[in-house]
């Protein structure tokens with residue numbers, strides 16, 4: 001029997017490509033989602049670069065092309081009974097070739113969270129949604145694994161933003177401290193700059209508790225902002241491409257700049273643009289979760305990797321976008337605007353990121369060719385770009 005991977009948040013930007021990635025490699029795959037992201041995009045009227053079929057439709061298209069099955073569950077994982085049904089067999093699949101219960105997963109990839117920093121600070125209602133969804137889903141997952149599946153490996157998506165921008169080198173999750181002549185190892189200090197990032201810190205604490213109390217196996221992937229659209233699996237059918245946001249709420253900075261270049265919208269560099277982050281291609285997100293699943297954490301281990309491949313400042317990203325865009329004939333202007341966020345605009349940033357390379361990840365870098373390819377895809381959907389969603393000014 002092949003290994004079973006359960007993907008929580010399987011409809012999102014990373015969830016759906018992850019599902020195809022594992023399915024292609026012979027895993028049995030189940031995805032769960034409550035369409036939070038799509039509904040939030042509708043509620044906030046932020047648009048997407050192109051329309052994407054429902055999760056059930058995508059699983060069907062995938063099956064037609066490959067003969068492989070991705071089982072689909074539509075449900076809210078903040079409801080503990082929905083979560084527990086995935087382990088005790090009560091689950092009802094909304095799409096499956098074989099509707100019998102697949103059984104306990106060997107690996108769970110946890111993406112089922114509200115992922116936007118601006119969304120989380122918009123007002124108290126959106127802050128509450130972020131806190132209650134993200135913490136409830138993580139807690140429900142922890143208890144389901146404790147009660148039904150103690151040998152299951154949880155791969156949780158964390159974020160580099162949990163560390164903030166400290167004035168010392170960022171280690172991979174842990175820090176050795178010597179204090180008054182005694183030594184200890186602790187979680188690297190966390191200091192988030194949004195409530196979304198704060199929930200990720202709290203998730204880490206919850207699962208670290210589960211690891212200490214019940215010997216759970218957890219890998220935490222501290223991911224930087226992701227860019228890109230295409231993955232090897234989506235190349236077989238246009239309709240399998242992942243959702244792509246370029247708006248202020250759900251778009252990440254590289255994806256936003258690419259679309260802004262095509263639309264002739266001056267690149268929105270927030271403040272001085274010295275904000276430096278670790279970035280990675282969506283293809284590398286898949287490699288990282290894939291390699292983590294192949295080499296699980298041990299029982300009672302919280303294993304932490306910094307999931308980035310290279311660092312850039314916002315200014316450097318804007319310059320790269322301008323260079324590639326100009327070469328392709330677009331008129332790309334860079335415009336520094338008052339920073340709506342409260343963050344350091346010039347700071348030290350030196351994270352370690354070796355652990356994933358050590359377990360076999362081969363990085364893709366943000367080259368001019370990669371950016372050019374992203375621009376060609378964005379250009380093919382140019383008619384859908386809405387300038388009014390690019391900047392609305394959600395302030396911290």
Ligand code: USQ
Nearest residue numbers: 115116117159160161223224225252253268269270275314
């Ligand atoms: N930025 C601009 N102009 C823009 C958009 C962003 O200058 O038009 C700046 C931001 O101020 C920030 C940096 O670019 O300094 C990155 O912003 P982002 O929106 O790409 O990323 P962020 O809000 O930090 O969140 C994203 C994902 C989140 C993930 C996180 C990784 O939405 O799910 O966890 O990247 S990290 O940033 O490392 O915490």
